[in-house]
Structure formats: structure tokens, C-alpha cells
Amino acid sequence: MEQFLQQLTNGLAVGSIYALIALGYTMVYGVLKLINFAHSELVTLGAYLGLTLLTSFALTDRMGPLLGILLLAVMVMGLIALVGAMLDRVAYRPLRQSPRLSAVVSALGASIFLQNTIMLIYGARFLNYPHDILPKMTIHMMGIDVPLVRILILFVSLVMMGGLFFFIQKTRIGTAIRAAAIDQGAAKLMGIDVNRVVLLVFLVGPALGGAAGLMLGLYYGQINFTMGWSYGLKAFTAAILGGIGNIPGAMLGGLLLGVIEAMGATYISFAWKDAIAFLVLILILIVRPTGLLGERVAEKV
Amino acid sequence: MIQPKTIALIITTGILVSLPHFLNPYWVDVLNNIGIYAILGLSLNIIVGHTGLFNLGHASFYAVGAYTAAILNTKYQIPILWLIPVCGLSAGLFAMIIARPIIHLRGDYLCIVTIGVNEIVRIALINNVFGLTGGSNGIFGIDRPNVFGMTIRTPMEFYYLILVFGAVTIFLFRQLEYSRFGRALNYLREDETAAEGSGINTAHYKLAAFVVGAVWAGMVGNIYAAKMTIISPESFAFWESVIIFAIVILGGSGSIPGVILGAVLIVGLPELFRDLASARMFFFGAAMVAMMIFRTQGILPPRPRQYALPQNHASEEGGK
Numbered sequence: 001m002e003q004f005l006q007q008l009t010n011g012l013a014v015g016s017i018y019a020l021i022a023l024g025y026t027m028v029y030g031v032l033k034l035i036n037f038a039h040s041e042l043v044t045l046g047a048y049l050g051l052t053l054l055t056s057f058a059l060t061d062r063m064g065p066l067l068g069i070l071l072l073a074v075m076v077m078g079l080i081a082l083v084g085a086m087l088d089r090v091a092y093r094p095l096r097q098s099p100r101l102s103a104v105v106s107a108l109g110a111s112i113f114l115q116n117t118i119m120l121i122y123g124a125r126f127l128n129y130p131h132d133i134l135p136k137m138t139i140h141m142m143g144i145d146v147p148l149v150r151i152l153i154l155f156v157s158l159v160m161m162g163g164l165f166f167f168i169q170k171t172r173i174g175t176a177i178r179a180a181a182i183d184q185g186a187a188k189l190m191g192i193d194v195n196r197v198v199l200l201v202f203l204v205g206p207a208l209g210g211a212a213g214l215m216l217g218l219y220y221g222q223i224n225f226t227m228g229w230s231y232g233l234k235a236f237t238a239a240i241l242g243g244i245g246n247i248p249g250a251m252l253g254g255l256l257l258g259v260i261e262a263m264g265a266t267y268i269s270f271a272w273k274d275a276i277a278f279l280v281l282i283l284i285l286i287v288r289p290t291g292l293l294g295e296r297v298a299e300k301v
Numbered sequence: 302m303i304q305p306k307t308i309a310l311i312i313t314t315g316i317l318v319s320l321p322h323f324l325n326p327y328w329v330d331v332l333n334n335i336g337i338y339a340i341l342g343l344s345l346n347i348i349v350g351h352t353g354l355f356n357l358g359h360a361s362f363y364a365v366g367a368y369t370a371a372i373l374n375t376k377y378q379i380p381i382l383w384l385i386p387v388c389g390l391s392a393g394l395f396a397m398i399i400a401r402p403i404i405h406l407r408g409d410y411l412c413i414v415t416i417g418v419n420e421i422v423r424i425a426l427i428n429n430v431f432g433l434t435g436g437s438n439g440i441f442g443i444d445r446p447n448v449f450g451m452t453i454r455t456p457m458e459f460y461y462l463i464l465v466f467g468a469v470t471i472f473l474f475r476q477l478e479y480s481r482f483g484r485a486l487n488y489l490r491e492d493e494t495a496a497e498g499s500g501i502n503t504a505h506y507k508l509a510a511f512v513v514g515a516v517w518a519g520m521v522g523n524i525y526a527a528k529m530t531i532i533s534p535e536s537f538a539f540w541e542s543v544i545i546f547a548i549v550i551l552g553g554s555g556s557i558p559g560v561i562l563g564a565v566l567i568v569g570l571p572e573l574f575r576d577l578a579s580a581r582m583f584f585f586g587a588a589m590v591a592m593m594i595f596r597t598q599g600i601l602p603p604r605p606r607q608y609a610l611p612q613n614h615a616s617e618e619g620g621k
Contacts, residue, residue: 021348022361029409035409035412062357090590090592091590093591094594095594096382099597099598100408101355101550101554102593102597102598102599103547104550105547105551105589106590106593106594108543108546108547108589109547109585109586109587109588109590109593110586110590111586111591112582112583112585112586113583113586113587113589113590114586115582115586116580116583116586117583119579120579120580120583124579130533136417183556222621229539233416233420233539236413237413237417240409240410240413242446244409244410266400271424271427271428272424272428274424274456275420275421275424275425277376278418278420278421279417279419279421281413281414281417282403282414282417282418285403285406285410285414286402286403289405289406289407289410290407291410291412
């Protein structure tokens with residue numbers, strides 16, 4: 001039972017990181033019907049920029065751990081959002097009117113480009129986050145000791161997701177994003193500037209991805225220039241699992257995938273951990289071809 | 302009177318046959334890699350280019366073929382080239398089992414499932430499934446192929462083996478393109494609903510496209526295993542599928558010359574960038590984005606098909 005609860009909290013923490021990354025995929029997909037394969041590299045970049053800013057400004061020493069990390073997160077999110085907008089401008093915008101698979105290859109190219117840029121700047125070796133940023137506290141709850149960092153990650157992710165959900169559902173701009181996702185042409189006729197919606201999506205999605213990268217660095221302590229692709233792939237899986245284009249779906253899919261993976265690794269086989277995640281995805285898609293919360297799209301005639 | 306097309310074909314054949322005699326073994330080996338990827342690209346072209354199915358896990362079929370060859374050859378000493386049909390069959394069977402339940406998935410859902418299958422296959426190979434695949438070290442000691450009593454060993458000998466296989470591939474896939482089957486696949490790609498309305502069994506044809514592509518990839522897997530004599534799971538990772546996919550889209554999906562040119566560029570360009578050492582993939586990624594932006598249809602997109610109209614019809618409608 002104790003192991004189960006430990007794995008549950010672990011799964012939820014990792015799952016909430018997946019969910020944050022998945023939101024980036026799903027938002028871009030919702031508006032542009034494009035799989036942004038370079039999103040995983042933005043996550044990696046978030047982890048690296050976080051480390052650079054952390055060590056060069058010594059934020060946590062000056063301002064205390066929590067406030068320091070908060071400021072760090074804001075800076076990382078801002079920078080990654082800018083990179084995301086640039087990525088769209090350079091690699092995707094010229095391909096708006098072209099066949100969808102061309103844009104996918106451009107995305108794959110951008111992914112290779114960004115990954116190797118990171119490698120050329122930071123080197124190919126693993127880098128370590130400082131050990132002493134967050135106090136090594138554990139909190140006793142439900143009969144187990146949960147590390148503080150897990151709770152913080154889950155809490156912060158849930159706050160961000162809640163904020164995004166409110167933003168998308170309740171504000172005018174959020175309504176514009178939803179409208180553009182449903183029908184770009186009609187949205188334009190209603191006076192919505194679709195180009196600005198796309199820009200906004202490429203600011204918000206990468207910002208969440210950058211925050212996720214920072215969290216991965218803080219949680220695992222080690223980062224590498226290839227780390228993004230495995231988390232990115234899991235997050236993309238999560239987005240599909242929940243129904244791509246659907247924002248609550250990405251959140252649900254991420255948390256679910258994190259828990260399934262943690263449980264599978266503990267109770268079935270650690271070596272097959274990644275395969276279990278994909279197997280579950282395939283099984284769910286066989287039963288529900290458009291994901292858990294995906295709408296059943298009627299065939300257009 | 303000899304057609305210009307025939308002359309071009311004869312000249313191309315002449316160049317391809319004599320080419321390795323002017324190059325050192327290193328570049329001949331590069332050409333061999335280009336050939337292998339070109340054939341893989343052509344096999345994926347059936348699935349992605351002609352049928353419009355989003356398959357980013359083609360390396361898994363390639364892996365099944367290569368491992369079938371390696372296992373049967375090292376365990377039972379069956380000559381490797383005899384195994385070509387067996388490799389094709391096993392990859393095709395694998396594709397049929399995998400694709401049957403997921404074939405109705407729409408575009409991007411199919412994409413992630415194929416990526417997932419690719420990853421599952423790689424992880425299964427690493428975990429030494431059934432004690433056959435040799436874990437992360439893979440299988441080594443695969444025999445050299447033997448043709449009419451001659452052992453194929455040097456890059457130049459492999460060049461001719463791959464060239465013959467490639468020529469057969471091009472010939473058959475060209476026939477396929479202009480067959481009823483090929484037209485049905487293209488119709489499916491352009492408008493699935495209309496195709497279904499015209500009596501094309503969409504699930505059946507999609508599955509058939511998957512199986513044909515997989516059979517061919519499995520046979521290339523055999524050639525690859527014979528060429529390398531060592532195979533390991535990392536040769537069949539997601540990255541490999543991305544390369545094959547990029548070859549098809551970048552070259553011109555649906556076009557045989559396009560896919561071959563795509564293979565030349567995707568496999569050949571990094572060789573030219575060799576002097577840049579670690580920065581080579583950096584430029585490669587940038588080049589991929591740039592090529593897609595400047596040639597969104599691919600470098601050599603297929604030409605629209607032309608069908609000759611009966612004389613009187615053409616004059617009535619005034620042509621197109």
C-alpha cells in the first residue's frame with residue numbers, strides 16, 4: 001500500500017509535467033492542425049535556460065528558494081515563449097497554405113535544428129541542477145512521506161492548468177482561440193485576427209513547455225540535450241490519449257499517462273515502462289478512436 | 302525510332318553501372334546507404350505518398366525483416382538471400398496484425414500509434430524478447446550473402462546487389478502506380494468518402510497499402526542485415542523512421558524519381574557536411590526547414606496524370 005501511494009504521487013507529479021507539455025501540443029494542434037514536433041526541444045531549452053539563469057544570477061541564494069524559483073520560472077517561460085513565437089514565424093508560417101505533411105517535415109527539421117543548437121551551446125554531456133535549491137523536506141500524509149518537490153510540482157502545474165482553463169473558457173481572447181480552432185474561416189468573418197490567435201498559441205504553449213522543462217530539471221536533477229524527445233513523445237501520447245485539440249483532454253491524458261507509467265514500471269516491469277505507456281494508448285484508441293475526451297468528428301461529405 | 306525516354310534510361314543505367322569504378326570504397330558505401338534508404342523510401346511512399354496514411358513507424362517493419370533474417374541465418378545457417386521472401390512475409394504479417402485494429406484511426410492518431418509501435422518494437426528488441434534478439438547488443442555474425450557461388454563482400458559487390466534490387470523495386474512500383482490498385486490508393490488519399498462511395502473498400506485498401514509497404518521494408522531489412530553482418534535495436538529507432546519519412550515528403554511524395562532524389566539529399570547531404578563535424582546535424586535540420594519552405598510540394602512532385610480522351614469527346618469539351 002505504501003509503495004502504491006508513493007508511486008501514485010510520483011506518477012501524478014510526472015504526469016502533471018506531461019500534461020503541461022501536452023497542452024503545448026494540443027493548443028497548436030487545435031488551431032493549426034499541426035503536430036509541433038519541435039515542442040519537445042522547447043522543453044529541453046527550458047531546462048537548460050533554467051539552469052543557466054539559476055547559476056548565473058544565484059536567484060535562490062538571494063531571494064530564498066520559493067521566490068527565487070518563481071522568478072526563475074517567469075523568466076524561463078518568457079524566454080521560451082519568445083523562442084516559440086520565433087519558431088512559428090520562421091518554420092511554420094511560410095507553410096500555412098501547403099500540404100500538412102510538409103509542415104510536419106519542417107517541424108521535424110526544426111526539432112533537429114534546435115536540439116543540435118542546444119548541443120553546440122551546452123555540450124553533449126549531462127548537466128546537473130544544484131542539489132540544494134529546494135529544501136529536502138518530506139511531508140507526511142496518508143501514512144507516507146512525500147517529497148516536497150513532488151507536491152510543489154503537482155500544485156504549480158494544477159494552478160497553471162486551472163489558469164489556462166479559465167483563460168480559454170471565460171475570457172474574450174480565450175473564446176477567440178476556441179473559435180479559431182473550430183473554424184478559421186468563420187472566425188475571420190467574425191472579426192477575429194487569426195494570425196494573432198496563432199501567435200498567442202505559440203506564446204502560451206511554449207511558455208508552459210518551458211516551465212515543464214524547468215520542473216523536469218528540478219525533479220530529476222540531471223538534464224541532457226536529448227531529454228526533450230522522450231518527454232515530448234510521452235506528452236504527445238498524452239495529448240492524443242485525451243483527444244488532441246482538447247485542452248481538458250491533454251490535462252487528463254497527462255495525469256493518467258504519468259500514473260499508468262509509474263504503476264506499470266513498479267508492478268509489471270521497469271524495462272518495459274515506455275512500451276506499457278504506448279500499449280495502453282493503442283488499446284484505448286482501439287476502443288475510442290479519437291481519445292478519451294475527443295469529439296467524434298462526423299465525416300464531411 | 303528510339304524514344305528520348307529510352308535513351309535517357311540507357312544513359313542513366315550506364316552511369317549507375319559504371320559509377321562505383323570511379324569512386325573509392327567509402328563513397329561506394331555512401332551510395333549503398335543511399336540505395337537502401339531509397340528503396341525504404343519507395344516502400345513508405347506506397348503508404349504515405351500514394352495512400353496518404355501518416356506512418357512514422359516504418360522502421361519497425363524494416364526491423365522485423367532484418368531480425369528475421371539475422372535470427373534464421375545465425376541459428377539455422379540458412380543462406381541469407383534465400384530468406385528475402387521470408388523476411389518480406391514476416392514483416393507483412395506483422396504489419397497486418399498491427400494495422401488491422403488501428404487502420405480506421407484518423408490521420409494524426411494513426412501517426413502516434415505507428416510511433417508507438419516503433420518504440421514498442423525497439424524496446425522489445427532491447428529486452429531480448431523470447432531470448433532471440435540478443436538484447437541491446439543485437440545479433441552479430443550474420444553470413445555474407447552468396448550469389449551463384451560468389452560471396453558478396455566489398456562495397457562494390459553490394460552496390461550491384463542493391464542496384465538490382467532497386468531496379469526491380471522501381472519497375473514493380475511503377476507498375477503498381479498505374480494499376481487499378483494504385484489508382485484506388487490515390488483516390489483514397491484525395492477523398493476517402495468519395496472513394497468509399499465509388500465502391501472502394503477503404504479499410505481493405507489501406508491495410509493492403511500498409512502490408513505492401515511493410516513487405517518491401519522487410520526485404521530491405523534482409524539486405525541491410527547482410528550488408529552490416531551486425532544489427533542492433535538502435536538501428537531501428539524512431540529516428541530512422543523520421544529519416545525515411547523525410548525522404549518521401551522532401552523528395553516529393555507519390556513520385557518515384559522524387560523519393561530517390563530525396564534519399565540522395567537526406568543521406569548524401571550529411572556526408573558533404575562531414576567537415577563540420579558536430580555542427581553537421583545543426584545545418585541538416587536548418588536545410589530540412591529551408592527545403593520545405595522553398596519547395597512545399599517536395600523537390601520533384603509527381604506530375605498530374607494525363608489520360609488520353611477519345612477524339613470526339615475532347616473536341617466537345619474543348620479540352621482542359
